Amino acid sequence: METLLFFFILSGAFCHVAWNILLKNSIDKILFTRSFTLIGSIILLPLLFFIEPLPHSAYPYLFLTLFIHVFYKFFLCKTYDNSGLSYGYPIARGSPSLIILFLTPYFLDQELNIQNKFSIIVLCAGILLLIFSEGKFKKINFKGLSYSLLVALTITLYTIVDSLGARASNVVSYLFTYFILDGFAFNLMSFVFLKKSYLTFNFIKNHFNSIFFASILSIYSYFPAVYGFSVSNVASVAALREVSILFASIYGVFFLKEKMGLVGFFSSLLIFAGAFLIKVYG
Numbered sequence: 001m002e003t004l005l006f007f008f009i010l011s012g013a014f015c016h017v018a019w020n021i022l023l024k025n026s027i028d029k030i031l032f033t034r035s036f037t038l039i040g041s042i043i044l045l046p047l048l049f050f051i052e053p054l055p056h057s058a059y060p061y062l063f064l065t066l067f068i069h070v071f072y073k074f075f076l077c078k079t080y081d082n083s084g085l086s087y088g089y090p091i092a093r094g095s096p097s098l099i100i101l102f103l104t105p106y107f108l109d110q111e112l113n114i115q116n117k118f119s120i121i122v123l124c125a126g127i128l129l130l131i132f133s134e135g136k137f138k139k140i141n142f143k144g145l146s147y148s149l150l151v152a153l154t155i156t157l158y159t160i161v162d163s164l165g166a167r168a169s170n171v172v173s174y175l176f177t178y179f180i181l182d183g184f185a186f187n188l189m190s191f192v193f194l195k196k197s198y199l200t201f202n203f204i205k206n207h208f209n210s211i212f213f214a215s216i217l218s219i220y221s222y223f224p225a226v227y228g229f230s231v232s233n234v235a236s237v238a239a240l241r242e243v244s245i246l247f248a249s250i251y252g253v254f255f256l257k258e259k260m261g262l263v264g265f266f267s268s269l270l271i272f273a274g275a276f277l278i279k280v281y282g
Contacts, residue, residue, distance in 0.1 A: 061165030083144025094127030123274020
């Protein structure tokens with residue numbers, strides 16, 4: 001993988017975990033998500049007059065990913081309501097990379113060599129070992145695990161859909177159009193199905209700094225990944241993006257005082273090794 005692309009994806013990974021930390025620390029995760037996605041859509045709305053219109057072939061992917069992302073955000077909020085950052089985040093982000101590895105030849109028409117596969121498996125093994133980072137193999141948070149796996153399922157689906165959508169159109173136009181519509185779509189679905197969750201101006205005003213930064217970080221974080229999907233093999237890009245899990249675990253340990261034992265340390269080494277191998281073998 002080219003060095004510039006490698007670090008571009010890592011920068012997106014860092015921003016991804018940053019907005020997830022803001023979400024995890026929010027007092028109401030659904031309202032916070034409604035707020036930062038809506039602010040992001042409003043900020044980008046004027047760009048509709050300047051970006052290249054999407055070809056008709058890209059619209060099915062765009063509408064499908066908007067639909068999938070609604071469930072992704074809902075399940076992500078429930079994950080953080082029921083588990084710690086260093087537990088739920090690794091499962092949610094690590095599982096899709098392993099699934100995509102096996103689905104790539106069938107859905108994305110990309111063949112991976114043995115070095116690609118080995119690199120991804122090493123990184124994913126490190127990620128999934130973080131499930132047991134507290135060193136208690138018999139103590140598993142099944143509710144948090146269930147929601148994390150649902151997040152993983154939606155990530156797998158939207159990764160495949162967005163890979164196809166980006167290749168069917170201009171990557172920048174596809175992403176900007178998605179983010180312009182995303183906040184309105186999630187708020188509409190929340191209004192219809194989560195009637196007890198009222199978004200008010202006061203909520204946005206009282207938490208504006210966190211909401212604004214989450215908006216900017218979430219928009220930027222996905223650009224490197226989708227660009228990578230369009231120019232490199234999707235499985236490697238998807239796996240490399242999940243180095244954000246390591247950032248999340250470090251934050252969980254040092255700032256949230258979550259535990260990480262010997263297993264957590266070993267998993268971190270595997271993640272570093274996997275990222276290095278992806279850089280070398282791409």
